[in-house]
Amino acid sequence: MVPAGAHGKPPVVRLPCACVTDRTPEERREELVRLYHEVGDCRRCPLGATRTKAVFGMGNADADLMFVGEAPGAEEDRQGKPFVGRAGKLLDQLLGEIGMDRMRDAFIANVLKSRPPGNRDPQPEEIDACRPYLETQIGLIEPLVIATLGNFATKLLTGSQVGITRQRGRPQERELGGRPVVLYPLFHPAAALRTPKVLEQLREDFATIPALLARERERARPSALAVVAAGPDPAAEPDQLELLG
């Protein structure tokens, strides 16, 4: 199959819909792979012509935790993988300190999938063109918590102009990719590499991630009390009703 966009046509970005949550994990993974190929061929904005490799993201497609950074840097552009330089090593180290692993416990992506030349700031039209891919990823992965890394991703996803210094470490409820999620703004690891105080604060905020995930998993769990309070489903089989009796 030739993925959409392979001949220079703008690819069709399918936004998540209510039916996404009804899909099996296998179906969601298949859709994610299809999206991966679509991003690899994407020319929706001028960055498609200057990048070396698109950087789709990597990790566990069923993870409860997602990290979202700004855009690929030089090394990411070369390898086609997110957070592979020094900042990525620090991210892995901080995850390790809380007993987590990027491939097992998280999915890591960026707002932009192609590198802006010279690591310049992303332009509004590039963000508009690329954002549907991120939203579709969120809709397919179904994370409970999205940790935004740095000022840029934080302002974009929270929809607030408040800087990262004031937003860091404060979970916020939002709707993204058609689903409710908790955004958790964090300093960018690259900033922590430059400033020891920032590293200290980033480490403090990472230490809260396991408890935040546990809380959100508990909230996401269907409550037995809620099932009883809702009363018996008239369409339910009799043996199911007996379980509530």
Ligand code: SF4
């Ligand atoms: S940045 Fe996004 S929209 Fe632009 S070419 Fe890359 S994948 Fe496509």
